[in-house]
Amino acid sequence: MEYLEFKISCTEPFREILIAELSEVGFDSFLETDEGIDAYIQEDLIDREAYQEIIDRYKEAGKIEVQEGKMPKVNWNEEWEKHYDPIFVGDQVYVRASFHEPRPEFKYEIHINPKMSFGTGHHATTFLMLSHQLTLDHSGKRILDIGAGTGILAIMAHKLGALEIEAFDIDEWCVENGNENFDLNGMSKVRMGKGTVREVNPQGEFDIVLANINKNVLLDEMEVYSGLVKKGGKLLLSGFYEHDIVDIQNRASSFGLTLLEQKTKDNWAALILEKK
Template structure:
């Protein structure tokens, strides 16, 4: 499938963050900033349904947007040119095959995404990975919802998780997840599942990892809560400060209790738990 990059020249970092929060209400899948330019990525087939509203939003903020079509086959080169390895406090390295290996004694996850978008979500990958390192997942069953490359499921498996489901709605992501879990030697403990939240109906987990966006998280919160075992952890990221209140309120409505918040580069993580 083809994607479109919306490039918006902002007056500064604060306006870029505000616009990111506004655009997150639509079907954009990722964001990044280069200088004062905000780049937002959306599937081409979904843009037509919301382009008029997006254009009106940009007019309201007094900024101009430029839409650039990006063909699927260009994403690998684009990703390779932009993506740095993710060093999680010297405790874990998430890298691509073209990066240098981790130092001796440092565990690593090697992924090569086929459809990944700039550097905007590296802060959330870092936040979620650190949370997994500290969550105590050894021997537990988990879910990586919106798994993409499968990186968080792989991190959890390497931390000793007994089994994980890795669910993503995109067939490219599903295929790439399968490649990455095989390459990292954890295919026996991770089950990729193509589809949306309906795929987890009737399943139960000790922990759920969901690095998606505010709209999906709030819409699917009831399904996450139903899938959590008593004492189970739900760790979520992929949103900004303006979204935290809505995320926590949606969790509270499902009886999930707050555990922790974390922030990195303007991106937030919320950790909640189902009572025993």
């Protein structure tokens, strides 16, 4: 099966936006480049109208230009070995793929074979969420990871001693990859679910709820998140820009969530909120 390749040049803020939007209309593989992103989809699966609507919507603001081509089936594992570097979160966390050597001097080692799913640790939002997790007591806690991607945040929760973990994502590719990554990190009893938070409908309250998605989804689902966080529990949010903090904070406060801490990196932000 041949793949279509779209070499998309765009301004920096639109890389993740385009990856998120294109993944919703069938694109299953992405590589970030100096100019923007390369996006791939099986030739027989492309919805031209949906694709063009996304490009037209962001073309002017993102200064988007596209070169389309065709390429044979790609060995994505080989591509990842060329482009995927290990990640270090301070001197405590080492995120690696199977082709990287172990580093036993790090307290926490996370083994990820990303398979092109979002959430490898390279993006600022994932890095920020991991950094926040290191500051919280997970031992014996009940954890929920919403929009889990590769499962990296759920894995971090496991490494930090969480007693019970639930995770889910809307994308089937992420679900399969997440479960593979759970197995690599000794979490075979945890299986990733599929769907939105409303579709999955997690039961009970959680000590820590993690959601690294995007601003619009976070604003829309904030009331649901508030209902899932126990009194005194923590809600960790990311997937939005630093200038969006006020909007996120205002929406959260209307549901009894108070900002405790914020971190920023490369203009992206991540917050810790508490349910009073």
